[in-house]
Amino acid sequence: MSQAYxxxxxxxxxxxxxxxxxxxxxxxxxxxxxxxxxxxxIVALKLQVPSFMGECPWFTYGRIETLQRNxxxxxxxxxxxxxxxxxxxxxxxxxxLKSSWLPVLGGAVWNLTLTYGLVQVLLGQLNxxxxxxxxxxxxxxxxxxxxxxxxxxxxxxARRPTGNVFVSQWYIxxxxxxxxxxxxxxxxxxxxxxxxxxxxxxxxxxxxxNLILLWLGGSALSAVYYFIAKESGRTIxxxxxxxxxxxxxxxxxxxxxxxxxxGSPIPVWVQSVGVIASLMMLVPIVITAVNFxxxxxxxxxxxxxxxxxxxxxxxxxxxxxxxxALLNVVSSTRSLNALxxxxxxxxxxxxxxxxxxxxxxxxxAAYYILPRLTGAFWPSxxxxxxxxxxxxxxxxxxxxxGLTQGWAAHGRTDFAVSAAPxxxxxxxxxxxxxxxxxxxxxxxxxxxxxxxxxxx
Amino acid sequence: MKNLNLILAGVFFTLAASFGxxxxxxxxxxxxxxxxxxxxxxxLFPPKEPGLAIxxxxxxxxxxxxxxHTQQVRPAGQGNDIARGWAQRPSVARxxxxxxxxxxxxxxxxPDLVNYGARVKSDDEVHAHLRTxxxxxxxxxxxxxxxxxxxxxxxxxxDAVALVAYLKSLKIDYxxxxxxxxx
Numbered sequence: 045m046s047q048a049y050x051x052x053x054x055x056x057x058x059x060x061x062x063x064x065x066x067x068x069x070x071x072x073x074x075x076x077x078x079x080x081x082x083x084x085x086i087v088a089l090k091l092q093v094p095s096f097m098g099e100c101p102w103f104t105y106g107r108i109e110t111l112q113r114n115x116x117x118x119x120x121x122x123x124x125x126x127x128x129x130x131x132x133x134x135x136x137x138x139x140x141l142k143s144s145w146l147p148v149l150g151g152a153v154w155n156l157t158l159t160y161g162l163v164q165v166l167l168g169q170l171n172x173x174x175x176x177x178x179x180x181x182x183x184x185x186x187x188x189x190x191x192x193x194x195x196x197x198x199x200x201x202a203r204r205p206t207g208n209v210f211v212s213q214w215y216i217x218x219x220x221x222x223x224x225x226x227x228x229x230x231x232x233x234x235x236x237x238x239x240x241x242x243x244x245x246x247x248x249x250x251x252x253x254n255l256i257l258l259w260l261g262g263s264a265l266s267a268v269y270y271f272i273a274k275e276s277g278r279t280i281x282x283x284x285x286x287x288x289x290x291x292x293x294x295x296x297x298x299x300x301x302x303x304x305x306x307g308s309p310i311p312v313w314v315q316s317v318g319v320i321a322s323l324m325m326l327v328p329i330v331i332t333a334v335n336f337x338x339x340x341x342x343x344x345x346x347x348x349x350x351x352x353x354x355x356x357x358x359x360x361x362x363x364x365x366x367x368x369a370l371l372n373v374v375s376s377t378r379s380l381n382a383l384x385x386x387x388x389x390x391x392x393x394x395x396x397x398x399x400x401x402x403x404x405x406x407x408x409a410a411y412y413i414l415p416r417l418t419g420a421f422w423p424s425x426x427x428x429x430x431x432x433x434x435x436x437x438x439x440x441x442x443x444x445x446g447l448t449q450g451w452a453a454h455g456r457t458d459f460a461v462s463a464a465p466x467x468x469x470x471x472x473x474x475x476x477x478x479x480x481x482x483x484x485x486x487x488x489x490x491x492x493x494x495x496x497x498x499x500x
Numbered sequence: 501m502k503n504l505n506l507i508l509a510g511v512f513f514t515l516a517a518s519f520g521x522x523x524x525x526x527x528x529x530x531x532x533x534x535x536x537x538x539x540x541x542x543x544l545f546p547p548k549e550p551g552l553a554i555x556x557x558x559x560x561x562x563x564x565x566x567x568x569h570t571q572q573v574r575p576a577g578q579g580n581d582i583a584r585g586w587a588q589r590p591s592v593a594r595x596x597x598x599x600x601x602x603x604x605x606x607x608x609x610x611p612d613l614v615n616y617g618a619r620v621k622s623d624d625e626v627h628a629h630l631r632t633x634x635x636x637x638x639x640x641x642x643x644x645x646x647x648x649x650x651x652x653x654x655x656x657x658x659d660a661v662a663l664v665a666y667l668k669s670l671k672i673d674y675x676x677x678x679x680x681x682x683x
Contacts, residue, residue, distance in 0.1 A: 090640075091609075091638060094633060094637075094638050094639065094640035095633065095640050095641065096640075098640040098641065098642075098643070099643065099644060100644060101562075101563065101644050104563050104564050104642075105564065105567060105568065105640070106563055106564015106565055106566065106567040106568070107563070107564045109564065109567050110564055110567065168562035168563075169562070170561060170562060170564060171561065171601065172561050172566045172601050172602075172603040172605075173601075174606065198504065198508075201504055202504045207502050209502045214507055217504065217507050217508065217511070218507065218511040221508055221511045221512070221515075222511065222515065225512075225515055226515070229519065229523075233523070238600065238601070239527065239531065240530065240531055240533060240597055241530060241533060241593055241594075241595075241596035241597040241599065241602055242530065242593045242596050242602055242604070243523075243526055243527055243530050243531065244601065244602040245602055245604045246522065246523065246526050246530075247523055250518065250519070250522055250523060254515070254518075291510065291514075294510075294511055294514045295514045295517070298514055298515055298517075298518035299517075299518045299521065299522065301518075301522060302522060304606070305604075306578060307572075307574030307575065307578035307579055308572050308574070308604055309572060309590070309591045309592050309593045309595065309596070310526070310530075310593065311526065311529055311530070311593075314522060314525075314526055317521065317522065318522075378578065381578075382574070382577075382578045382579040383579070385579065385606075386570060386605075386606065386607055386608035387608070390606070390607070391607065463638075
């Protein structure tokens, strides 16, 4: 964990130029992370004690769970990925941002809109589509805010002084392009001019898979490629395959939606197309695994990564990505899917993707970026340690109990879920996130103290 | 792979392909579904929803019921939904064409509700389930849907009446050409 102290003393011109928007994104993501973690504990508590906070319609399980999911995906993960994408792309493309007020404006509108949307959900204005629950007037503002907040990596790429290109850059461009397109299409076809009957479920599955796998997953994969190469100082093994991995990932992931609807009243051929796309995902899964683990495995690289804060988180994220993606392939086979589709098994799969993969990669990246951005040290190595182990244990507990409970529940006629492990996991995550937020906030505020500048 | 426009065009193509292949062709197949009789010359199904049930769907949405309850029964070869007695037949696309928001759901912390209206016997049974928590169930009591009068009896609010009307309207106890085929 020595990396927590190995930050540089000075801030580069590139980092200084994007400092304000990146700080805003990271600060907002921290606030939303804490909100989502507290809500996560409440959700877990409500499964354990169903009557908890049951006196008022504001706090039904459905609404709190919806708030938690949206705060986590749009508040925490998306804000943090705005920061990551901008920082990684600026650093790769040697880009100095001139008009930093534009992404700041985008970030401000994004967070205000999200707050408005979530308050509406709390008051009972919600739709029935996961991650599209917020009232329909929210989406146009979110899309406009997204363009202002997330456009800059593309500008940086277009204006880069040399012709060099690295795989991370493709993923960032692709992920950034996907979000506004799928959001506009899904909002139009679900809320503004709704399609007929079960077409809605099909549209939603398409939106949902693209959002999770391409916007969140694509952005996080870019960070995995970047930090594995950067922190290990090695070239990506079998780099020539990375292009194939990128294109097959984007091509097949966007067809996997119907594989989440097996047995639903949509045409069987559409379901089969989804299953085929899920199987084809094996191509990018194998290629990314060769790229990631082929780079780190030789010459004792895994052990070295374990001693490096950023790489430790990123490694957990990369392993989780491979596992989650393989689980998605396996569970899209009809016979297995029939058993686990509506159970906690599916929840655990999603958790493995959005938490153990995407969020762990973001944490690792933050440990690298923040010292360079602020010129300060991480205030406490103990908190870094607490953060890692709390979050690793919490998410492992959630995934393992979800998978086993989901598997055990199939075929039974009762719905008894043993909620105690889920509650323990939610508390562990909350503790880990507080440790991370304390450390990061200490860092974001440290630079303003003049005494800190003389430390180098 | 060094040109921004090339990458954007490629990513656009991948999204456009899945949009066309899944959503447009799905729309071609499903977009024109109408109500249909089970037998030639018979009444049309699915039946029109009562007005109170349409109001009740808003209550169902607003309380977030879809988080724990699905509204779909899979065919006998795909899961044991029918064996569990949730419905006599799998749900088909035509069952949903009159619904403003289709709430298939993706998680079951409670039973499926697509045929709930055919399973319950009376309004009182549904009210009792909403007002009190059943033993062993993770579903809490929705006490705020009821007001208690001075003599101790409970009166359902407007929302509760609408919600119950909606839940009772959820039925797939009729047949249709595809449903017969699917069985």
